[in-house]
Amino acid sequence: MSDETPHSRLCRRLIGHRSAWEQVSEAWAGGRFAHAWLISGPRGIGKASFAHLLAKAILTAKPVEEGGLFGPAEPRGLSRDLDAADPLLPRIESGAHPDMMTVEIGWSDDAMTKRRTEIVVDDVRDVGAFLSLTPAEGGWRVVVIDAADEMNRSAANALLKNLEEPPRRSLLLLVAHNRGRLLPTIRSRCRHLALSPLSAAEMEEGLSALLPEETPDRRRILAGMAQGSLGEALALAHGGGDEIAAGIARLLADWPRLDAKALSAFASDVAADVGRFRLFTVLLGDWVAATLRRGAGAPAEGGAAGAALAVPLDQWGEVWEKVNDLFRRAEAVNLDRRHVVLSAFHALVSPAAR
Numbered sequence: 001m002s003d004e005t006p007h008s009r010l011c012r013r014l015i016g017h018r019s020a021w022e023q024v025s026e027a028w029a030g031g032r033f034a035h036a037w038l039i040s041g042p043r044g045i046g047k048a049s050f051a052h053l054l055a056k057a058i059l060t061a062k063p064v065e066e067g068g069l070f071g072p073a074e075p076r077g078l079s080r081d082l083d084a085a086d087p088l089l090p091r092i093e094s095g096a097h098p099d100m101m102t103v104e105i106g107w108s109d110d111a112m113t114k115r116r117t118e119i120v121v122d123d124v125r126d127v128g129a130f131l132s133l134t135p136a137e138g139g140w141r142v143v144v145i146d147a148a149d150e151m152n153r154s155a156a157n158a159l160l161k162n163l164e165e166p167p168r169r170s171l172l173l174l175v176a177h178n179r180g181r182l183l184p185t186i187r188s189r190c191r192h193l194a195l196s197p198l199s200a201a202e203m204e205e206g207l208s209a210l211l212p213e214e215t216p217d218r219r220r221i222l223a224g225m226a227q228g229s230l231g232e233a234l235a236l237a238h239g240g241g242d243e244i245a246a247g248i249a250r251l252l253a254d255w256p257r258l259d260a261k262a263l264s265a266f267a268s269d270v271a272a273d274v275g276r277f278r279l280f281t282v283l284l285g286d287w288v289a290a291t292l293r294r295g296a297g298a299p300a301e302g303g304a305a306g307a308a309l310a311v312p313l314d315q316w317g318e319v320w321e322k323v324n325d326l327f328r329r330a331e332a333v334n335l336d337r338r339h340v341v342l343s344a345f346h347a348l349v350s351p352a353a354r
Contacts, residue, residue, distance in 0.1 A: 008048035025077035044231025197228020271337035
């Protein structure tokens with residue numbers, strides 16, 4: 001996420017995902033509200049925003065009267081439209097609300113200059129104690145874990161204890177980019193909400209609100225590149241992603257031939273900034289995904305050169321696993337970013353040598 005992109009905890013307006021919200025709202029109104037929800041889907045489509053908006057809706061929900069002169073009160077669902085004047089919202093968003101806790105990847109040093117690459121057991125150690133306390137505001141205690149599939153094994157096992165015996169009026173909201181990476185025992189104890197990429201109209205709605213300074217034409221270009229991911233569209237806009245994507249397309253247009261001089265210049269440019277490097281890793285993945293979809297007979301825009309389609313899909317899968325491993329090691333042990341970019345491109349042309 002770009003530093004210029006608003007944090008999901010500040011979300012007060014949900015773009016898309018109406019069907020998922022209706023499921024949650026109906027469960028709340030019907031007294032069938034699960035103590036844990038797993039919110040899954042591709043990166044950048046608004047999963048964490050959904051979780052934080054849901055947390056706010058619950059923490060600011062008005063209690064329903066038990067009954068009155070005319071019988072029990074009608075159960076209420078959860079509104080997507082928050083009261084902007086509610087004094088609880090700033091407290092929740094600033095992390096000052098006593099009944100709200102967010103778990104994210106923490107820092108690897110005391111100076112908070114370098115983030116870890118995964119959520120570790122220390123990051124989730126306090127969840128159990130937090131949930132066991134009586135809600136300070138008399139309602140619920142809520143924990144958002146963003147993202148649960150980034151927990152290592154020890155952290156996942158520590159969280160599992162809280163899912164097995166949840167205290168009354170406690171809620172766990174687990175965000176996951178890849179649901180399959182979670183322990184089966186965690187998945188089985190959560191109600192699942194699968195969120196889908198945003199539609200073209202929803203992308204336009206979101207980008208118009210978040211990028212009002214951009215022209216409609218550029219917003220359409222960003223939306224097309226991001227394929228339903230509002231987060232990726234914002235990263236593209238703030239990090240020069242359309243320029244990086246165009247550079248990748250030029251370098252791979254004559255696959256498997258690479259222009260060594262152009263590649264060297266591109267690698268130096270992308271490696272000079274960690275934000276641009278991370279954006280490059282996402283966009284290179286988009287190129288491979290487009291190639292795989294075309295090879296499987298599905299239409300995909302741009303990217304893959306015709307010659308690449310002759311490579312068997314299983315070989316592309318192996319290559320992409322190798323490149324992904326390279327990117328993970330680059331983050332974990334601080335590999336030279338320029339060397340990583342060069343190695344990734346050479347890995348992508350390696351199937352032609354088989």
